Amino acid sequence: MTSWQQLVEVAKPEPDPAPAGSRPSAVLVGLIDHEQDGPSVILTRRADHLRHHAGQISFPGGRIEAAETPAEAAMREAFEEITLARECVEVIGYLPGVVTTAGFHIAPVLGRVTGDLCLTPDPGEVDRILIEPVLPLLNPANHLSVMRDYQGKAYQSWTIRHDHEYIWGATARLIVQWARLLYPQPRKEREA
Numbered sequence: 073m074t075s076w077q078q079l080v081e082v083a084k085p086e087p088d089p090a091p092a093g094s095r096p097s098a099v100l101v102g103l104i105d106h107e108q109d110g111p112s113v114i115l116t117r118r119a120d121h122l123r124h125h126a127g128q129i130s131f132p133g134g135r136i137e138a139a140e141t142p143a144e145a146a147m148r149e150a151f152e153e154i155t156l157a158r159e160c161v162e163v164i165g166y167l168p169g170v171v172t173t174a175g176f177h178i179a180p181v182l183g184r185v186t187g188d189l190c191l192t193p194d195p196g197e198v199d200r201i202l203i204e205p206v207l208p209l210l211n212p213a214n215h216l217s218v219m220r221d222y223q224g225k226a227y228q229s230w231t232i233r234h235d236h237e238y239i240w241g242a243t244a245r246l247i248v249q250w251a252r253l254l255y256p257q258p259r260k261e262r263e264a
Contacts, residue, residue, distance in 0.1 A: 074207055074254060076105055082253040083165025083182045087142045090169070090177035097176045098142035099133030100150045101167060101246070102185040103206065113206040114185065116153060117199045117237070129202070129239045131246070132156065133178070142166070142179035153198050160187040168249045172242050173222040180246050202237065209239070210251040 080103070090096040102114040118128050132150040136142060143163050150156040167180040191201050208214060214233040218240075219226055230244035239247070 074210070076103075076111055078254060079103065079111060079206065079210075080164045080182060080184070082250070083167060085165050087166040087179040087181075088169035088177075090179070091171060094171055094175055094177035096136040096142070096179070097134055098136055098145040098149070098179040098181055099131035099246070100146040100156070100161065101131055101180050101182045101250075102150065102156065102161060103164075103183065104185045104189075104203065109205070111206050112203045113209065114150075114154070114156070114191075115202040115204055115237075115239075115243070116193065116197075117202065119195065119197055119199050127199070128241060128243070129237050130243050131180070132198075136179075143181050146179075146181040146183075153194050154201050155192045155194075156185070156189070157187075160189065161185055167246065168253070170242050170246050170249070173225075173227060176242075178242055178246065180250075204234075209234070209247050210254060212251055212255055212257070215244070215248050215251065 104112045106112055115129050116132055118130055120127050132153045133146050134149040136145040147158045147161060161183040164182045164184055167182055170178040193201050209232055216231045218229050218231055220229040230248045232239035232244045232247055
């Protein structure tokens, strides 16, 4: 069984730098420590009317504004999207960055969420908020490698087996990268 300490000790003190030419963004990987039930993570289902990534499961987040750190951007976006107050989040560190097919570099900010939460989705961005047990999401047995096509180019992507949601793309990739830090695989399997 993975402990709370193991989940967070893989975080780095600084985010990965955004590669040249990428568009910097950040997401909040907000962990809630339910002592009896184990840790959960906050995800959102993006609104169906959005032009980009409509209906996808994601972590709260978005673009990093000028003079903003990744943690500040993730906190601002989490407040805008789900009314998660900054004072309810203790930043632990950063998980490995993800570069998307659209050219965004995502800096995942790992944070402990505390306090009495009364989260409300912004209907302009979020259809609903999901509080999901994190261990099943991180279980490598639930990670499926799939090939996708983006603008005529094939690339490897990931999906996460889930009873009710289709979790894929950058969110799934971030989860898979986190899981690989927790459960290292032999080199041969990693390249498969």
